[in-house]
Amino acid sequence: MDQLSATFAALADPTRRAILARLTEGPATVKELSEPFDISGPAISKHLRVLEKAGLITRGREAQWRPCQLDATPLKEVAVWAENYRRFWDASYTRLDALLTELKETEQ
Amino acid sequence: MDQLSATFAALADPTRRAILARLTEGPATVKELSEPFDISGPAISKHLRVLEKAGLITRGREAQWRPCQLDATPLKEVAVWAENYRRFWDASYTRLDALLTELKETEQ
DNA sequence: GGGTTAAATAACCTGTGGGTTAAGTAAGCG
DNA sequence: CGCTTACTTAACCCACAGGTTATTTAACCC
Numbered sequence: 714m715d716q717l718s719a720t721f722a723a724l725a726d727p728t729r730r731a732i733l734a735r736l737t738e739g740p741a742t743v744k745e746l747s748e749p750f751d752i753s754g755p756a757i758s759k760h761l762r763v764l765e766k767a768g769l770i771t772r773g774r775e776a777q778w779r780p781c782q783l784d785a786t787p788l789k790e791v792a793v794w795a796e797n798y799r800r801f802w803d804a805s806y807t808r809l810d811a812l813l814t815e816l817k818e819t820e821q
Numbered sequence: 822m823d824q825l826s827a828t829f830a831a832l833a834d835p836t837r838r839a840i841l842a843r844l845t846e847g848p849a850t851v852k853e854l855s856e857p858f859d860i861s862g863p864a865i866s867k868h869l870r871v872l873e874k875a876g877l878i879t880r881g882r883e884a885q886w887r888p889c890q891l892d893a894t895p896l897k898e899v900a901v902w903a904e905n906y907r908r909f910w911d912a913s914y915t916r917l918d919a920l921l922t923e924l925k926e927t928e929q
Numbered sequence: 930g931g932g933t934t935a936a937a938t939a940a941c942c943t944g945t946g947g948g949t950t951a952a953g954t955a956a957g958c959g
Numbered sequence: 960c961g962c963t964t965a966c967t968t969a970a971c972c973c974a975c976a977g978g979t980t981a982t983t984t985a986a987c988c989c
Contacts, residue, residue: 715835717838718833718834718835721830721832721833722830722833724829725826725829725833726826726946726947727823727826728947730825733906737906742965742966743965743966744964744966752947752949753950754965754966754967755949755950755966755967755968756948756949758966758968759947759948760947762967763946776956776957777957777964777966778965778966779965779966779967783909784909785906785907785909785910786910788903788906788909788910789903789907789910791899791903792900792903792906795896795897795900795903798841798845798891798896798900799897799900801845801891802893802894802897830976834976834977836977850935851935851936852934852935852936860977860978860979861979862935862936862937863936863937863938863939863978863979863980864979865936866937866938867977867978868977870937884935884985884987885934885935885936885985885986886935886936886986887935887937
């Protein structure tokens with residue numbers, strides 16, 4: 714699976730997006746991250762593994778804790794990818810497109 | 822499934838992203854869209870249904886053709902969502918964060 | 930009407946995603 | 960050493976995603 718697909722797949726789950734949001738406030742342990750959800754520890758571990766494989770988090774080791782930290786690098790790729798479609802949602806670009814089309818027609 | 826999750830899930834597949842890229846060049850029929858891939862028609866139909874449910878394409882009806890058209894609106898949501906993480910990948914923001922932290926510490 | 934083309938639907942297979950519980954690993958602590 | 964805490968791994972379940980082939984629907988064309 715390519716990098717971008719892995720990133721999108723990781724982001725498709727609300728729990729994982731919530732984990733990323735929490736990590737914007739700073740590093741956290743697995744226990745802390747699991748607090749807001751009523752799903753089991755192993756389920757959280759799996760989510761973290763997906764995020765780690767997608768390169769969205771890095772993990773440390775401090776005694777019996779495995780602190781997680783956000784790595785937003787892949788999100789830059791997402792932003793860049795989405796930006797390429799800006800002209801298709803942006804109204805001013807749409808008007809520009811219409812203008813260009815019109816010009817092209819009058820040329821012929 | 823919420824809108825954002827549906828969008829990310831739709832974007833997680835490379836075939837579907839390729840279809841969106843093709844549709845930036847203008848509307849296309851199902852046949853035309855399936856041309857570049859060596860997967861069956863029904864498989865393409867399923868991909869299109871996913872894209873349609875995510876609101877990324879709209880479909881018309883012209884005789885026996887069902888032309889597909891790009892609707893990038895959900896991609897704006899993606900861009901906005903990703904932009905919220907800009908300060909975590911942008912180096913200058915990182916330096917700003919460091920500066921703010923430093924300031925906060927000297928205040929105490 | 931009969932044949933052809935475009936596309937969707939149905940039925941099926943297989944892999945994987947997200948969840949569970951139970952057991953294992955690893956570190957702190959009395 | 961033995962107990963507790965933090966976390967992972969293993970084994971399992973079920974739903975769904977992505978693919979297939981075969982069939983159906985719908986429209987055009989002769």
